[in-house]
Amino acid sequence: MEVVAEHLGGVQFEVAARGHRVLCDQPIENNGSDSGMSPPEFLLASLATCAAYYAAEYLKARKLPEEGLKVRVTAEKILHPARLASFRIEVSTAELDSRHQTGVVRAVKSCLIHNTLLAGPHIEIALSTAPLVSA
Numbered sequence: 239m240e241v242v243a244e245h246l247g248g249v250q251f252e253v254a255a256r257g258h259r260v261l262c263d264q265p266i267e268n269n270g271s272d273s274g275m276s277p278p279e280f281l282l283a284s285l286a287t288c289a290a291y292y293a294a295e296y297l298k299a300r301k302l303p304e305e306g307l308k309v310r311v312t313a314e315k316i317l318h319p320a321r322l323a324s325f326r327i328e329v330s331t332a333e334l335d336s337r338h339q340t341g342v343v344r345a346v347k348s349c350l351i352h353n354t355l356l357a358g359p360h361i362e363i364a365l366s367t368a369p370l371v372s373a
Contacts, residue, residue, distance in 0.1 A: 242370060250274070278315070278322055286311040288351040289327050296345035303332040309346075325355065 243251040243262065249270045251262040262277060264270025275283060290309040297304045308330045313322040329346060346352065 253280075278313070281322065282311045282313060282325075285325065285327065285349070285351045285355070288349040289329065289346045292345045292349045293329055293331070293342050296342050297331065300338065300341075302334065302338060306330065306332050327352070 241253055241255045243253045246252055246261075249264040249268070250273065253260050253262050261274030262280065263272060263274040264276055265272050268276070270276075286309045289311070290307060293309065294304050294307055296302075297307065310328040310330075312326045312328075314324040315321075316323050327346060329342060331342060334342065
């Protein structure tokens with residue numbers, strides 16, 4: 239898996255993955271033009287869409303209604319060191335019996351991003367003065 243962020247100037251970046259492109263920016267109060275989501279919002283979006291995907295797959299596999307499926311993710315920002323903490327995933331579905339409610343929660347807990355954040359992945363930082371070449 240690979241994503242490349244290219245600086246466009248100011249605090250704007252174009253992020254590319256598999257031919258798709260999105261814009262990353264900062265809010266106006268952070269010297270941005272607010273023309274795209276901020277990096278923390280992208281992280282929350284990754285968690286929300288992953289959780290939603292797993293919930294939808296659970297519902298689809300059991301022929302339960304997928305209409306109205308919505309996932310909201312919030313996180314508290316803390317300092318020293320600056321990071322996001324206390325993530326909360328809220329899943330809203332059509333009416334489900336308790337067995338399927340438990341199943342949806344179990345499915346969401348299988349989400350790749352959720353499990354990655356829980357495990358505290360190893361992160362290596364490498365600096366190069368040569369241009370990056372995409373794989």
